[in-house]
């Protein structure tokens with residue numbers, strides 16, 4: 178199985194967002210990754226509900242919404258209404274993670290949990306069977322264009338083991354510093370969804386770049 182590619186619009190040209198979305202509609206990227214940052218959980222502010230609604234109007238692909246925000250439970254239904262298909266919350270901000278996952282599913286979305294680089298995958302042992310996806314951050318969240326953290330490969334492998342041991346079905350998503358060097362190794366370790374921002378949008382030919390990432394052999 179080939180990996181799902183989820184281009185991250187954080188690296189898109191926001192002044193031409195409609196044409197960037199049209200480009201993604203024509204691409205081999207299955208999902209459109211939307212990074213929501215609040216300036217509290219992460220030291221950056223990206224965009225919020227009105228922009229997501231605008232993206233949703235033009236997108237013909239599922240919107241994969243990564244909430245890098247504190248207290249995400251306060252906004253789940255609003256993000257669903259704005260067009261989110263998948264909603265991923267951070268482990269580090271959810272003391273009642275099981276409740277938030279149920280809330281996301283009740284809103285009709287697929288539910289994901291994101292782990293910062295320092296957060297071990299073993300902490301998901303008791304919730305992994307409830308999840309549709311796990312997002313392993315391969316950079317510290319908050320900014321595009323950062324250097325990939327190599328320890329991520331071992332985390333992906335550990336997560337694959339946990340998923341197999343628990344007979345769970347969560348997809349393994351990796352986000353940050355994904356390019357043609359890191360992507361094959363990630364897929365080899367078990368990643369099945371790759372988020373790529375700057376590597377796609379700074380490429381001379383974004384469509385070809387997405388296709389190239391998509392065609393990487395899976396494990």
Ligand SMILES: O=C(CO)[C@@H](O)[C@H](O)COP(=O)(O)O
Nearest residue numbers: 318319321322353354374375
């Ligand atoms: O969530 C984030 C950053 O916090 C990512 O989605 C980045 O947008 C990925 O960017 P690149 O490393 O691919 O530029």
